[in-house]
Amino acid sequence: MPAVTLEKLTKVYATGIRAVDGLDLRVNEGEFVVLVGPSGCGKTTALRMVAGLEEITSGTLRFGDRVVNHVSPRHRDVAMVFQNYALYPHMTVRQNIGFALENKKIPAAERDRRVRSAADVLGLTELLSRKPRQLSGGQRQRVAMGRAIVREPSVFLMDEPLSNLDAKLRVRMRSEVLRVHRSIGAATLYVTHDQTEAMTMGDRVAVLRDGVLQQYGTPRKLYDSPANLFVASFIGSPEMNLYEASLEATEDGAAVVLGSQRLTLPGRTDVGQYYGRKIIIGIRPEDLGDPALGHGTRAGATAGGGHGTHPHAPLAADARLIEVLGSEQHVHFSVDATPAGGAAAAAGDTAQAGILAAGAPNGVARLDSRSAIRAGTRVMFSVDTERLHFFDADTGQAIATSSS
């Protein structure tokens, strides 16, 4: 019995805006599920519907086997951490955390015990007598979490709780949040616009766009087998390289025609119905390697990682700019092929797509730091053809890929 079930959940505002459209989602007991997507994709609205703060236009929401569409948020036994923390400004930390328990008429001694234990878990014990305005952003965020966990709810909701923190603090707090989650063990629904957060924190991740669920699965699944163009370019940084291409048959399999080049895919027979048709090909930056370093040397890959046995094809390109990160290098290149817009162009961001003018780089490769490739030279990448992604040029849906 999943802890939370969303069945075709839809929200249409009085002004006609469809914020969430037919969302299907299941959160199991103790699971940490992340809702991720760009601004306006409906993730916060969906969360608020689960909380009961937004009315559900159509669809069913269940907690366990109980339909809760019309149950007041007061009685749903959910706790929520808001993006701006929503602390009661005129109350102390102790009063903030204990407020819900006060409402439940829990006796003062028991209340105090639970507040103290929540404060201990979050490291707030010294701050109990302070007021919110005397706290830093990170401390306020922890008070907001304390307020939620002290209620021992069956469902936890978090609305971008880390967005207002600075970058370093955010990274630290990620593990804090997970630690708290594991010690509490309740089903958690977590909303963020940051795909890194989603990938590092979620047991399962749901990608939303314009109110519609794009894909729901483990981070690994989303990364290795994105269901469509949007997920492919949204997940992963740097973004997946996408180009217009076409497929054709060869004697021993298939080949991709990418601009003026051909990448052979020996033994590939599963893409038959797309021969001769336009497709979009996706190459993750780390699947482009420097052949001088030997096959199988992907950025960050350990020596002897199994991908050395994958077939590789050469891809010529002009290296335009090299970013040295120390642990790896990012090579910005242009290849003679038509780039297909990823998330940026798909979102109508023509300005960004327009930057991909002639001569400007249209791809990024992640190379091992030992690579000696220089900017302004013509290079030959080796492409791991087993890890290529193919998408239907009209629908954006993924065509069968090898690693499933």
Added chain:
Amino acid sequence: MSDTATLKVPGQAPPPQAARRRGPGRSSWSRRRDRRGLAFIAPFMIAFGLFTLVPLGYAIYDSVYTTRIIGGTTFTGFGNYSQVLTSGPFWGGFARVIVFGAIQIPVMLVVAFFFATVFDLGVARLGRTFRTIFFIPFAVPIVVAAIMWGFLLEPTYGPITHLANALGFGGTNFLSSGLMLPSIIVIAIWEWTGYNSIILYSALKSVPRDVVEAAILDDTPLWKIILKIKLPMVRSAIVMLIFLNTIGALQLFIEPEILSYQGGSITNTWTPVVDIYNTSIANSQYNLGAAMAVVLALAIIAVSVGSMAFRRHRGELA
């Protein structure tokens, strides 16, 4: 502004201190620019000086003199003040406005807060319409309001007197000395509730929505949300309103004055400002009037500051 880097060249002394000026960081250019601000506030400040500070200064100056028909104007120092301070009627009037304020202001604020909350929560139909209606008295000059209510409360012909008779309270005279103060309290509530409730409504709307949502998720009953969460968060608005209303209440003048024209029972010293007006204009005792005005000003300051301190003390306990 960062430190200028010093090149450590062997054999060369570091540049002199004067070259690294680290003042408050404001160049003379920006300071000159900020002085333009003075030019912007100048027109207002000049008018303020001429028409507020000068007369006030003149009042203080005038209050230490006395003009008599025989003998002309002489310096009497504290003379006028001792007359004011020992004047029973003056302080009787002052006591009256204190009572007036002590009743009218809390009642009006409670009513205003009630309606402001109703509008903020959206729990009444036609909220917008009601808001507009409640604000109409603000557009009515107090003189006209007093005239209208004077007619309504007229002891023989007024509709409200008729209503009182019909309800069995025969022979009530709302403008008699006994009921005059309650009547004016009702008039003042009529005049000011709408204005106060609009200000409170705006303040309530500025409470962040997610704080209230958090309270809802914490299963907080509505009365607690209003009194324990929203009310404390609009405290600054309430304090300001108490402040403004107190200053206004202590200067009560127009309503009693106009009602006296309509036959109401108002003495010459019914409120401090009535007293000052009669003393200065009717009796042409400008010096004494000035002294009374200064005393009133000091009393107002004392009461306003005092009432705020009292509120803050109470607020901590609430």
Added chain:
Amino acid sequence: MSTTALAPPDGTETTASRSETRRQRRRRERLEERDAAIPAHLYGLKRGTVPLITALCALFAIFTLAPVVWIIINSTKSQANLFGSFGFWFARPFEFFHNFSLLFQNVDDNGTYFQWFGNTVLYAVLGGGGATALAAFAGYGFARFRFRGSKAFFYLMVGALLVPIAAITLPLYLVYAKAHLINSIWGMILPSLVSPVGVYLMRTYVELSVPRELIDAARIDGAGETRIFFRVALPLMVPGLMTVLLISVVTVWNNYFLPLIIFTQNRLFPLTVGMGVWSQVAERSGGNTNLYPMIVMGGLVTIVPMIALFLILQRYWRGGLLLGSIAN
């Protein structure tokens, strides 16, 4: 408005298509406002609460409108009926237009009503408009410049609110006596230019809606301060200006004490003082004059313009500015 709401800030229009009719836009704004507010049912109210509260509002609305309704109805009555007939309903003969014509009379050489009306308009427009202008300049100066004494001046000005008007107006009369400003329209208009409340509100509004960065950018572009004020800041200050203008005009229109003191010639009276004088005269003469219907009609004509102004300007002014002053 709530900061997390989708609704646009006060006084501005959304970027939705201009081709919307006014009614469509108002309907959309109302829906957005409703979407932006917390739905009432989340508060957990019992069944009968909404009708009960609506009834209470209605009661207070009746209380609020009673005098206004009274004055409208009774402006149609003759003097006899004023005191004879039921206060809240009409009575024959219907004398509205006759009463209105009475306003043109000159009673006891106290000046005519419409002279007073004209005076009031003059004072309100010049005084209120001038006060708004001064408040705009001063508010901008206090908000966006840091000069020595800026805080001191501001607190001085706010402190002046504590001083009773009697303490200022009565000596003003004496000052005017020396400066020959008694019975001068400027004696009324000039003091009306001083509106500490206006400056306070404008300062708050400038802080909220004229970003420092914008001004700095204009300065870097080489614009002079006056130019920046008129071309950059002022357009952004318009909603605040409207509110302060409304409040200033209403304040001068309703002012009683100042003109009472400084005007001895009846032809200069504004409506407030004139109505007061009529009340006095009517009472003293003990009902011998036909003054009462004139008072009622006069009162009605006095309040109609202001109420109309309010209802018309409602859209610009939504209390958002008054809110801003509280937030600070």
